């Protein structure tokens with residue numbers, strides 16, 4: 451009902467003067483445009499904006515924000531990257547969603563990605579609306595690549611930099627936010643500011659991991675490194691979580707840095723998935739799946755763990771990479787004989803989730819609700835977490851989806867940035883990436899996710915949510931801990947009217963009342 455009534459009055463709630471600004475022709479209030487901006491990948495929340503801005507230049511965004519900020523009744527403004535958020539973070543009920551992707555389409559053909567390959571530290575200047583897939587493509591033309599990529603490349607630069615941007619290279623280089631040199635940002639007062647560690651550093655650190663609260667990123671200068679041509683891509687199976695985590699921690703330690711993998715992640719797979727899930731996957735053949743199911747049966751395991759490693763190389767170093775791989779595998783304690791290997795082009799490796807997307811889309815299970823829960827768990831409690839969650843809460847369950855579990859080094863993060871992480875020197879990203887295939891699934895997965903959080907709280911596990919959502923300001927206070935007072939100070943300075951990204955529900959606004967849970 452709420453959705454329908456606000457759609458019927460699209461545009462009507464905004465001040466009329468807005469439509470006499472120079473950007474008026476780029477503000478869409480039609481039902482199709484506002485409906486498209488009313489939900490996200492999670493399909494868990496929806497709220498319709500009054501209008502969608504298709505900016506032709508960053509100045510259009512500044513005009514819109516300045517207008518709202520100086521209006522007697524400021525309206526919310528949310529940047530929309532690719533809408534791959536899970537919990538309504540891009541919504542702007544009663545306000546304007548800025549479709550950032552329009553910048554790339556409408557900039558009069560001007561390239562919004564520029565590589566600087568000369569100099570000791572190559573970089574790329576990329577528009578905040580650019581996809582990481584496009585950043586990679588432009589960099590590869592110069593034999594270069596970003597140092598850290600997310601698993602999925604069809605996310606925007608501004609969207610991941612507003613969170614952190616993590617992946618299998620983060621153990622070495624830190625998250626994407628620590629690999630940025632400079633930003634162009636439009637603050638919540640409509641001011642266009644260039645910032646870096648040296649200039650306007652307060653805004654620079656605030657915006658990186660800032661969940662869209664302090665400004666809209668319109669350009670990021672991202673460090674690049676020489677790109678390899680190929681990747682030895684392996685998965686190693688473990689029956690014991692203690693051995694699995696011990697080996698993962700060895701692989702991300704400085705000790706293994708030069709001689710080890712360039713990419714380290716990990717997965718937890720329920721035994722039932724091996725029996726009842728797909729017979730083969732992008733990585734495993736049906737014979738592999740049968741072999742793994744046999745392993746689970748033999749030991750009576752409820753879960754099998756996989757280290758996923760990638761070793762980069764160029765064609766002229768094939769023998770060397772073989773030797774390096776052999777030496778590395780000798781140091782690890784996976785189940786004997788349970789090494790699964792592939793050799794792929796570097797681009798194919800980085801773009802691997804795109805293939806998963808194709809498969810899921812063709813099976814009709816891509817656009818389903820995704821009640822994801824992403825947690826950072828301190829190393830000191832990861833075994834407790836495993837016992838309570840995978841062998842406890844999910845002991846008899848077999849939800850559809852994917853579970854990632856891999857460690858990162860805290861010293862590669864920069865605590866001056868807004869993202870928060872646990873205190874241990876090593877912490878795990880545990881990503882419960884569920885797909886709800888029915889209404890019952892949604893309810894059950896909500897309950898399961900709540901049970902996971904309750905378990906952490908009851909047992910004193912100092913977790914932090916990644917891609918966080920908190921229902922109340924108390925939740926945000928707890929999330930940010932000692933950083934919360936600084937967050938309030940920054941908000942008052944850079945977005946005093948609390949206009950920006952209301953879908954994060956960090957500061958009370960009109961949006962809270964107008965957003966509803968749909969799943």
Ligand SMILES: Cc1cc2nc3c(=O)[nH]c(=O)nc-3n(C[C@H](O)[C@H](O)[C@H](O)COP(=O)(O)OP(=O)(O)OC[C@H]3O[C@@H](n4cnc5c(N)ncnc54)[C@H](O)[C@@H]3O)c2cc1C
Nearest residue numbers: 531532533534535578600601602606608609615616662667
């Ligand atoms: C299939 C899939 C795989 C993923 N894999 C990873 C992964 O490996 N690693 C990882 O870290 N994350 C991953 N994510 C999560 C992803 O980083 C977040 O969803 C993030 O929000 C990026 O998505 P987006 O570009 O579509 O941003 P959106 O969802 O559009 O926006 C996210 C938030 O940032 C704000 N925002 C968007 N653009 C800007 C901007 N230019 N300036 C300021 N604020 C802005 C929005 O208002 C919103 O609050 C994955 C998501 C999906 C769906």
